[in-house]
Every structure is written in C-alpha cells, then in structure tokens.
Amino acid sequence: MQQTSMTPRMPRSIPSIALAAPVAMTFALTLLLPSKALALTSVTMEQLRPYFFDETVQRFDAYIWPAYAMAFVENAIQICFWAALLLFTLNASLMERCLCFTESLGRRITSERLQRLGAVLSKVWGDSTWAAAILFVLAYLAIEQLLFLPSSFYFGWVREHQFGFSVQSLPSWLWDWTKGFVFHAISMSALVFGLFGLARRHRKWWLLLGIPCSILMLGAGVLDPLRTKMFRDDEPLPTGPVREAIVATLTKAGVEYEDVRVLKMREISTRVNAFIFGVGPSRRVMLYDTLIAAMTPDEIANVVAHELGHLHDRSLVMNLVGSLLLTPLLWFTAWLLRALGRRQRFGFDDDRDVRALPAIFAFLFALGAVLGPIQAATSRYRENRADDYALDLLQKPEAFRSMMIKLALINAPDLHPPLWMQFQWKTHPLVIDRIGRAEAFAKARGIGLTAPTPEHFALPEDFQKRLTLRAKALQTEVVSTE
Numbered sequence: 001m002q003q004t005s006m007t008p009r010m011p012r013s014i015p016s017i018a019l020a021a022p023v024a025m026t027f028a029l030t031l032l033l034p035s036k037a038l039a040l041t042s043v044t045m046e047q048l049r050p051y052f053f054d055e056t057v058q059r060f061d062a063y064i065w066p067a068y069a070m071a072f073v074e075n076a077i078q079i080c081f082w083a084a085l086l087l088f089t090l091n092a093s094l095m096e097r098c099l100c101f102t103e104s105l106g107r108r109i110t111s112e113r114l115q116r117l118g119a120v121l122s123k124v125w126g127d128s129t130w131a132a133a134i135l136f137v138l139a140y141l142a143i144e145q146l147l148f149l150p151s152s153f154y155f156g157w158v159r160e161h162q163f164g165f166s167v168q169s170l171p172s173w174l175w176d177w178t179k180g181f182v183f184h185a186i187s188m189s190a191l192v193f194g195l196f197g198l199a200r201r202h203r204k205w206w207l208l209l210g211i212p213c214s215i216l217m218l219g220a221g222v223l224d225p226l227r228t229k230m231f232r233d234d235e236p237l238p239t240g241p242v243r244e245a246i247v248a249t250l251t252k253a254g255v256e257y258e259d260v261r262v263l264k265m266r267e268i269s270t271r272v273n274a275f276i277f278g279v280g281p282s283r284r285v286m287l288y289d290t291l292i293a294a295m296t297p298d299e300i301a302n303v304v305a306h307e308l309g310h311l312h313d314r315s316l317v318m319n320l321v322g323s324l325l326l327t328p329l330l331w332f333t334a335w336l337l338r339a340l341g342r343r344q345r346f347g348f349d350d351d352r353d354v355r356a357l358p359a360i361f362a363f364l365f366a367l368g369a370v371l372g373p374i375q376a377a378t379s380r381y382r383e384n385r386a387d388d389y390a391l392d393l394l395q396k397p398e399a400f401r402s403m404m405i406k407l408a409l410i411n412a413p414d415l416h417p418p419l420w421m422q423f424q425w426k427t428h429p430l431v432i433d434r435i436g437r438a439e440a441f442a443k444a445r446g447i448g449l450t451a452p453t454p455e456h457f458a459l460p461e462d463f464q465k466r467l468t469l470r471a472k473a474l475q476t477e478v479v480s481t482e
C-alpha cells in the first residue's frame with residue numbers, strides 16, 4: 001500500500017523517545033531512592049506473631065494471592081483488548097458500523113422534537129457524526145464490561161462471599177453493577193462529546209480544556225456526598241459513647257462539621273471504613289455501621305483522627321500543582337495522537353478522531369503504571385503523617401494499635417507483601433509498620449502498653465459471629481491449598 005500523506009512526517013524515533021524517556025526517568029529516580037525512603041519493609045512471620053495467629057496470616061494469603069494473579073490476568077485482557085482494536089484497526093470497523101446504524105436510525109426518526117435536538121447537537125459538533133461517536137463509546141464500554149464481567153462477578157461477588165466479606169444478595173450486587181455501568185456510560189458519552197467536539201473546533205483544545213478542568217479538579221470533593229448517596233443510604237449517628245468520642249475528637253482538632261453520620265453497609269459488607277467529606281461547616285463525618293459494631297469508641301475516635309490528619313495535611317499548593325499538571329498532560333496526549341495518527345496504522349487519524357479513544361486509554365494506563373510507584377510512595381508518606389497526627393491529637397497509642405490490628409483482622413490486607421508489590425501498588429504503610437509507629441510513640445512518651453498477644457486483639461464476639469462464615473471458608477481454603 002502506498003502512503004500519499006502530504007504532511008511532512010516526523011522521524012519515527014521521536015514518539016518512541018518521548019514515550020520511553022519518562023518511563024526510564026521514573027525508574028531511575030525510584031531506584032536511586034533507598035528502600036527506607038520509599039517506606040518498603042520485608043516482614044517476617046516472627047514480627048507478626050505477637051499480633052496475629054499464624055493461621056490468620058495464612059488465611060489472608062489464601063485470599064490475596066489469587067486476587068493478585070487475577071489483577072495480572074485482567075491487565076493482560078485489557079492490553080489485548082486495546083491491541084486488538086488498534087493493531088487490527090477494529091476500532092475503525094466498529095466506527096463504520098456505528099455510522100451506518102446512526103444514519104439509518106436518523107432517517108427513521110420522525111419526532112420533530114428529537115430532530116430539533118439532533119440538529120442542535122450537529123451544529124455544536126460540526127456535523128451529524130456526533131451520534132456515531134457516542135454510539136462508538138457506548139459499544140466500546142459495553143464490550144469492555146462484558147469482557148470483565150466474569151472476573152468482576154467471580155472476584156466481586158462469588159469470592160467475597162466465600163471469604164465472608166460480602167453479605168450482599170446477587171440482585172443487589174447486579175443492581176450496583178448496573179448503576180455503576182450506567183453512570184460510567186453517561187459520563188463517558190458526555191466527556192467524549194465535549195472532548196472530541198472541542199478538539200474538532202480548536203487545535204489548542206488541550207489549553208481550553210486543561211485550565212477549567214484544573215479548577216474543577218480542585219473542587220471535585222464537593223461531589224463526594226452525591227457519589228456515595230447513589231449507592232448507599234446514611235443516617236445520623238445516634239447519641240451515645242461513640243458519638244461523644246467523635247465529637248470530642250472533632251472539637252480537639254478544632255474542625256468545623258455539620259454532622260456525624262452512619263452509612264448502612266451492614267446488609268452488604270463486613271468490611272469497615274470511615275471518611276470525611278465536604279468543606280467547612282458543611283463537613284460530614286461518615287462511619288460504616290460495621291465499624292461501630294467492631295470497635296470501641298476510643299478506637300473509632302482514632303480512625304476519625306487519622307482522617308482528620310489527612311484533612312489537616314491537605315495542602316492547597318500541592319493540589320494546585322497537581323491539577324495544573326493536567327494541561328501539559330493533555331497537550332502531550334494531543335501531540336501523541338497526532339503523531340500516531342499520521343502513520344495511518346492504528347485506525348484513527350488524529351486527536352479529533354473518536355476512534356483514537358482506545359489509544360487514549362492505553363496511554364493513560366501506561367502512564368498510570370509508570371507513575372504507580374511515585375503515587376504509592378507519596379500516598380504512604382501521607383498515611384504516615386495522618387497516623388502521626390492521630391497519635392498526637394488523642395495521645396492514645398493503645399487504642400490506636402488495637403484499632404490498626406482490628407482493621408487488619410476485618411479488612412484482611414496483605415500482612416507481608418513482597419517488596420516489588422509494595423513498590424508498585426501499596427498506597428498504605430504495612431500494618432506492622434503502623435503498629436510500630438504507635439509503639440514508638442508510646443515509648444517516647446513513657447506511656448505503657450499491654451504486652452501484645454493475638455488473643456488480646458480479638459474482635460468483639462458478635463462481630464466475630466459475622467465473620468464465622470468467612471473463617472470457615474478460609475479454613476477450607478487453607479486446608480485445600482496445603
């Protein structure tokens with residue numbers, strides 16, 4: 001096939017260098033840092049023994065390792081999906097079908113109101129291909145969701161039940177999954193219409209979009225309550241020792257708030273969590289009802305104090321820098337898509353072409369993989385600071401330590417992940433390090449702590465009952481893997 005492109009072609013090596021350079025730089029940077037600065041720890045069974053039964057650690061491993069393996073499989077499926085679309089130009093064939101379908105659909109629509117709406121959208125977009133563009137995104141998302149449905153179902157429902165983390169019924173799980181998909185489909189359609197519509201009109205769309213989006217990113221926290229509300233109901237936390245402990249913590253920290261509320265998670269999950277959202281006096285503290293069932297008021301106060309630590313740590317300057325990076329990222333994406341499109345090999349023309357969507361996702365995935373270690377290390381650093389804040393604020397290292405252990409017993413994190421795993425993914429410090437932090441804090445201030453034994457950190461009996469199913473499932477798993 002002869003290429004008759006009139007535009008001067010850039011040397012083949014430039015996009016490759018542009019892609020490889022940040023990858024190499026990141027790895028060089030992260031490898032230069034000593035593992036202490038990265039907060040990576042190799043954990044031995046001996047270190048865990050005062051706090052966890054050996055059997056508990058083994059159960060967690062039985063739960064976690066297949067999930068790690070599946071994450072790799074899912075990534076492989078994702079990469080193959082993009083590769084199939086781009087390398088075999090299936091994206092172009094899919095788009096052709098979408099064009100045919102929307103054209104024939106357009107001819108059949110008789111409603112005057114719909115025709116008028118279509119005409120307005122065509123005017124905004126530049127021509128009538130907007131409908132095909134949206135259909136393309138929807139088809140893309142639907143295929144992708146179907147590809148991942150078996151593993152989502154197995155890991156999100158079957159396995160979570162086997163291990164007793166989830167008590168959600170199948171219809172409820174499917175309803176959540178559907179809501180998630182619809183939400184995703186609507187937001188992606190709007191995004192694609194806006195993004196490519198803008199790119200079709202302005203060469204410098206990345207600038208026009210980057211600046212307002214940076215501002216929006218700064219205020220994105222405002223949407224948190226809406227997002228949570230879509231999935232679960234909440235109600236005010238009734239008066240009692242838990243409420244008293246939390247109000248005392250908030251007062252001590254000098255934080256304004258509107259309410260302390262409980263999120264009804266009991267009927268779907270046995271995991272625990274808490275978070276704070278909103279700004280100023282409209283701020284809300286949200287606790288999972290499972291957290292209240294599992295922990296003492298002092299332990300819950302420590303969870304809230306940790307979240308307050310994040311709030312305290314939130315720096316406007318850092319957020320500003322983060323959000324301002326969006327514009328250069330968009331510029332680079334535009335440049336990359338034009339460079340790749342010029343080759344006429346990947347089924348799209350340039351950054352104005354919706355068929356470039358899989359390339360954009362693939363690029364963001366690669367970027368995420370490269371930035372993963374940096375993001376994880378930054379996050380671990382922030383978590384440590386939030387822990388320090390909580391210890392300082394409440395001065396209750398005993399409750400902090402038992403909170404950390406109970407949290408681990410319930411949420412089953414990897415207690416001794418390999419270093420490479422921590423390097424790439426671990427956004428939180430290891431449980432053993434967080435326990436160590438509380439113990440060091442107590443030692444430095446002459447606060448006595450009880451001698452740790454796994455029995456000492458047992459969960460309350462009624463909560464333990466909820467986990468019996470999980471324990472049983474885990475038991476059989478351990479036996480069968482031995």
Ligand SMILES: [Zn+2]
Nearest residue numbers: 306310383386
């Ligand atoms: Zn945190």
